[in-house]
Amino acid sequence: MNPTSYFSEIAPVTFKGPDTTDELAYRFYDKDRVVMGKRMEDYLRFAVCFWHSFCWNGFDVFGAGTFNRPWHAGANDADAARFKRAVAFDFFNKLDLPFYAFHDVDVMAATETVGEYQHHFAEAVDDLERLQGETGRKLLWGTANLFSHPRYAAGGATNPNPEVVAFGALQVRSALEATHRLGGSNYVLWGGREGYETLLNTDIGRELDQLGRFLSLVVEHKHKIGFKGTILIEPKPHEPTKHQYDFDTATVFGFLKRYGLENEVKVNIEANHATLARHTFEHEIATARALGIFGSIDANRGDNQNGWDTDQFPNSVEEMTLAMLEVIRAGGFTDGGFNFDAKVRRQSSDPVDMVHGHVGAVDVIARALLAAAAIVEDGRIDQVRADRYAGWDGEFGKAVSAENSSLASIADLAVAKEIRPAHKSGRQERLENLVNRFVGDAR
Template identity: 60%
Template sequence: MSDFFEGIAPIPFEGPESENPLAFRFYQPDRLVLGKRMEDQLRLSIAYWHSFAWEGGDPFGGRTFERPWFGGGMEAARLKAEIAFEMFDLLGAPFFAFHDRDIAPEGQSLAESNRNVREIADYFARRMETSPTRLLWGTANLFSNRRFMSGAATNPDPEVFAYAAAQVKCALDVTHQLGGANYVLWGGREGYETLLNTDMGRELDQLGRFLSKVVDYKHRIGFPGTILIEPKPQEPTKHQYDYDVATVYGFLRRFGLEKEVKVNIEVGHAVLAGHSFEHEIATAVALGIFGSVDANRNDYQSGWDTDQFPNNVPELAVAIHQILKGGGFVTGGFNFDSKLRRQSLDPEDLIAAHVGGMDVCARALLAAAAIIEDGGLDQALADRYAGWETPEARDMLVEADLAAIAAWVDQDNIDPQPRSGKQEKLENLVNRFV
């Protein structure tokens, strides 16, 4: 047991009137929401990279955090893992998520790097025997090392492709070993700076083959979890091959993977793509590829992915409403891909940030559930599309050709008039609950 969180007790639930910054006001794991425990509806997860690997730097300044595990080496990695599980226990976190390079230092060779990752994974496995925290997903960091400056799967050098494939194999093996619910492919470098040195068709084919090989290997080892792609626009390059949910779906369809792979949607990435979070969720649900989400927010005055903790209940409530209407999570969940601000230096800040984020998710879930239970929004939607329930309307989408449709219009002297979409009325309805 370390003393990093000395003086901080497991976080209690104290209710909406509590003024304790280290107490839950809304998050109650066992509270039933639409027939399921709140914990099972939200499936909250702690991101290892931001919470334990990020040092507080930005493009204009270096490290601001001082952590006892900074400095590298396996001894530091073991300490980091110990403190991570101490935090999971304090928060009662159901899940965590990691990149391979978050949990263990890179070695002089891939073999050494993989040994380091497996050693920490073995520690996780032992710790998980007595901890309630499980693995939401694992992934490989195919973006930080300079070898990936021109991409991983899309790299013009086949040796980089091979190295990335070997690294993913190890990360997927470890995720499987730890009972991970998903495996994520985050293509942060899968894009291009200029078409002058880019063969786009070749790179897309490489990316498709890479993903197909990951899916094949998943089945070979019997990994029961979901393979996820995380849409990632404009960062670090403005031309990304996995720009948004619709782009990813087109890519999956091209390579016949739309039944095998789903998406992990991040709030900040949706904003950078020019969409809302709920739009990306609704798109994924409609296309049948919704999987999981990263909970954070961007600074709307910045054109960058600032990864701040979620604190906007109305925005999150309408997004969770889309998730619930789509059937809720299966293997996915809410992963806090969120980091402290550079000036939030204390261990207590790390706990308080997650307490606040968990409460915001809980409060948004309760609001979304109340909207569903009220039924007014569903009824308004049903009324708006009621005309499509008639035999003639259904036949238009199935049997009737253009000539038959035109004959129906002539025969019944159809002259449709516009009807109000009632947007403001529906916004007012939502505002009653958020």
């Protein structure tokens, strides 16, 4: 089977404007449109993910795969991996999105031994380099999968068995060097099983120190090989483990501070992981911005009625607008971007369903960018925020925040001024109405 035949009935996806009736066209994503001083393509930096789009066959814990992709028909050998890579790049071209992302095992034949891993991954990287050259697609981030194989049942870097940690080091070194060779913008570490199921058999202090040392060694190797991209951690509170050490953005920052890595590592924020941590997506982005560790985004969504990682394509312009406001306030991306670490539903088994999922998500984010940019340019919401904290710019506020002030001097100031603080409205309903107005008007 020719790899280009899998999506052969689907025409290349192009921008046709808000009024088009073509369901497989972009209505709002006009890659050359300038928004906030940048081309939309450069501002959003969209990437398609190998992991869910081409490696998942539709299985879940209650049933077998439903997709019947041809590269899943037999063993995951070198031929199947080569075919999958070719189909994936044909898909990237159809969508005309600039980036892609992968785990090492996503793009290579299945292996068991160290030798097999080195051989098949090297073969895959050679092929990816060729495909990038032929198509012009670029790598947003690479990573190593230290969670799927049974050897990682107790984690990768935090594993109680040093042989497992060493195998993980092999994978991470290989994937980091491959990311560097392929011109990747970032390298991500997702600790899917870096946590615990029960404290009865877990030494938290030892495992945190192992994880801190492992991450320090990754940063050291990044500088050794001359990789200029960003090292990212992807926070997640639980699932598959009961408790994970990278619970949320604030927890990750505390971890980085402890091991002296806060200036070396940033976060890759996944919307669904924010949901699992009982946060909003925009909260995690705002926290990362405030702490100086905002890096990149996995654009998917969860379901508030489900307590697990459903990884659905984003479909709420309002929710995405709130997140995009925080991206704009962070100054946009540097190395990062929006990666679609999302998957179609098990019943969406046709090739065209993959296209619908990505086209809809691209347009949701593009429309949210337009709405958020209009909100910022309008200025009313930001003015309410500024007015709410205006007291800190006055004489009294400056006295309270002065570097030489103390708890006692501030208390004495309150006595001397005989202060009687007055309640001021937060204007929440007005702000929510303004957001909805701009969401409705975004074009």
